[in-house]
Amino acid sequence: MKKRLTLTLNQDLSKNLVKTKADALVIGVNEGRVLNTISATIDAATNGAIKKLIKRGEFEAKVGQASYIATNDGVAAERIYLIGLGKSKKSLSNDDLDKISSAITNSLSAKKSSSGLVSLPLSSYDAKDLNDSSFLQKLGTSLESRAYTYDAKLNKKNKSVNHLKKVSISIESNESVAKLRKSLRVGQVIGQGMNVAKDLANLPGNVCTPSYLASTSRSAANKFEKLSCRVYGEKEMKKMGMDCLLSVGNGSAEESKLISMTYQGGKKGDRPYAIVGKGITFDTGGISLKPPATMDEMKFDMCGAASVIGTMQVVSELKLPINIVGIVASAENMPGSKATKPGDVVRTMSGQTVEILNTDAEGRLVLADALTFVERFKPKTVVDIATLTGAVIMALGYSTSGLMSNNEELAKDLLDAGVKASDKAWQLPIWDIYQKDLDSNFADIANIGGRAGTITAACFLSRFTESYPWAHLDVAGTASYKGAAKGGSGRPVPLLSQYLIDKA
Ligand code: BES
Ligand code: MN
Ligand code: ZN
Numbered sequence: 001m002k003k004r005l006t007l008t009l010n011q012d013l014s015k016n017l018v019k020t021k022a023d024a025l026v027i028g029v030n031e032g033r034v035l036n037t038i039s040a041t042i043d044a045a046t047n048g049a050i051k052k053l054i055k056r057g058e059f060e061a062k063v064g065q066a067s068y069i070a071t072n073d074g075v076a077a078e079r080i081y082l083i084g085l086g087k088s089k090k091s092l093s094n095d096d097l098d099k100i101s102s103a104i105t106n107s108l109s110a111k112k113s114s115s116g117l118v119s120l121p122l123s124s125y126d127a128k129d130l131n132d133s134s135f136l137q138k139l140g141t142s143l144e145s146r147a148y149t150y151d152a153k154l155n156k157k158n159k160s161v162n163h164l165k166k167v168s169i170s171i172e173s174n175e176s177v178a179k180l181r182k183s184l185r186v187g188q189v190i191g192q193g194m195n196v197a198k199d200l201a202n203l204p205g206n207v208c209t210p211s212y213l214a215s216t217s218r219s220a221a222n223k224f225e226k227l228s229c230r231v232y233g234e235k236e237m238k239k240m241g242m243d244c245l246l247s248v249g250n251g252s253a254e255e256s257k258l259i260s261m262t263y264q265g266g267k268k269g270d271r272p273y274a275i276v277g278k279g280i281t282f283d284t285g286g287i288s289l290k291p292p293a294t295m296d297e298m299k300f301d302m303c304g305a306a307s308v309i310g311t312m313q314v315v316s317e318l319k320l321p322i323n324i325v326g327i328v329a330s331a332e333n334m335p336g337s338k339a340t341k342p343g344d345v346v347r348t349m350s351g352q353t354v355e356i357l358n359t360d361a362e363g364r365l366v367l368a369d370a371l372t373f374v375e376r377f378k379p380k381t382v383v384d385i386a387t388l389t390g391a392v393i394m395a396l397g398y399s400t401s402g403l404m405s406n407n408e409e410l411a412k413d414l415l416d417a418g419v420k421a422s423d424k425a426w427q428l429p430i431w432d433i434y435q436k437d438l439d440s441n442f443a444d445i446a447n448i449g450g451r452a453g454t455i456t457a458a459c460f461l462s463r464f465t466e467s468y469p470w471a472h473l474d475v476a477g478t479a480s481y482k483g484a485a486k487g488g489s490g491r492p493v494p495l496l497s498q499y500l501i502d503k504a
Contacts, residue, residue: 064099140187194490201488251339279305391453
């Protein structure tokens with residue numbers, strides 16, 4: 001993983017706020033007439049600049065609101081930013097903490113600041129599970145993730161630089177400094193894991209191939225003592241009966257790979273938690289070719305795999321005391337003379353046969369065999385992560401991942417983890433009534449059917465996951481950004497990491 005930002009946490013910094021040198025000073029301001037101690041100190045030093053802004057109605061200190069003060073002659077910091085914390089003593093919600101932490105991150109990266117000083121009075125939550133530690137974890141993730149730049153394939157003169165190098169944080173808190181520091185670090189490591197996933201997502205399809213994912217996983221395993229990696233090529237997969245996975249790469253010159261990473265942080269015989277990622281390094285649709293307009297975005301079709309590789313590094317860095325298996329099912333989906341054709345029937349590793357009616361519904365084909373393969377680890381739970389359907393964007397947009405599961409307890413654990421880690425998912429049903437949409441006249445099951453595209457895709461997967469508690473995350477909308485900010489988002493590394501942290 002790349003080098004981290006330097007983040008430090010102190011308790012008594014508020015005393016020296018005025019005198020401490022920094023490129024940016026970020027302070028928390030409460031709504032209402034009375035300034036908190038921190039903002040009162042800065043207000044006094046800046047000739048009443050904060051009170052003036054509030055009086056003119058330019059800054060109300062609503063949760064997550066941010067403002068810049070130009071007059072800062074009285075303080076050592078170059079720039080001052082105000083962050084709204086809402087009403088004093090008001091109980092902040094989880095969403096409020098998300099807004100506050102992104103406002104802080106935005107302010108610190110707005111100008112070319114390289115050092116930041118953040119001072120906040122928090123410590124008044126009514127909501128359960130919310131505390132200063134959870135806030136600092138969010139802030140750590142948000143700062144580290146924002147520090148990401150992608151420049152692997154740019155000319156030197158076009159390389160972007162991340163200016164922010166170090167941030168000192170002081171929050172008034174009743175919790176121990178040791179605990180707060182630990183949470184900040186956990187958050188930061190999650191941010192690093194997101195950045196690993198973003199790098200893999202952003203690399204073009206001609207670089208990030210199944211073999212590239214395999215070598216990246218191998219070198220990650222070399223860096224961590226408890227992490228190991230095994231890669232299966234086409235010959236070995238053929239022997240294991242993975243014709244369904246292999247059918248997806250038939251039209252491609254790139255060799256398909258099944259990557260198996262094992263992290264042993266728990267006792268030897270402890271059953272592992274498993275995460276399984278879709279790693280289609282480019283999805284043309286195959287013979288059921290996609291339209292050209294946004295086909296370039298199909299280099300992001302390996303984001304499920306990237307989140308697995310990122311999360312395996314997070315758990316290794318955090319040395320979680322549990323066992324975890326990370327599987328990546330990787331292929332390139334191309335048309336070609338050997339490509340799978342609509343109507344072709346293949347046999348899965350599970351023995352069930354599949355009629356491939358649409359070669360663009362390929363993610364479920366590689367996952368079917370990977371989900372059968374993972375049985376050999378006798379996993380406690382299995383979560384697969386896939387950019388599986390365009391339909392999930394129609395249902396939930398770009399902010400929320402789709403979650404489907406055969407086990408309510410696992411579903412709840414994942415939904416909770418998503419909220420905690422600011423990486424939310426929402427559950428869709430996979431009731432039996434949807435299963436008949438996959439009936440085929442020529443095989444045990446068809447690979448498409450029905451109108452509820454996200455749900456029937458999950459129903460397809462559910463045919464291969466009957467022997468363990470399983471959940472499926474459809475991240476087609478959340479794993480990458482569109483438009484001007486086009487690029488990997490690093491999601492759902494926070495959700496997966498949080499789930500595993502909660503299990504450890
Ligand atoms: N990788 C795509 C899903 C996707 C679409 C991801 C848009 C990100 C943005 C997947 O392999 C696919 O092509 N799914 C088809 C399924 C259909 C043929 C049943 C889809 O969603 O259109
Ligand atoms: Mn497809
Ligand atoms: Zn795909």
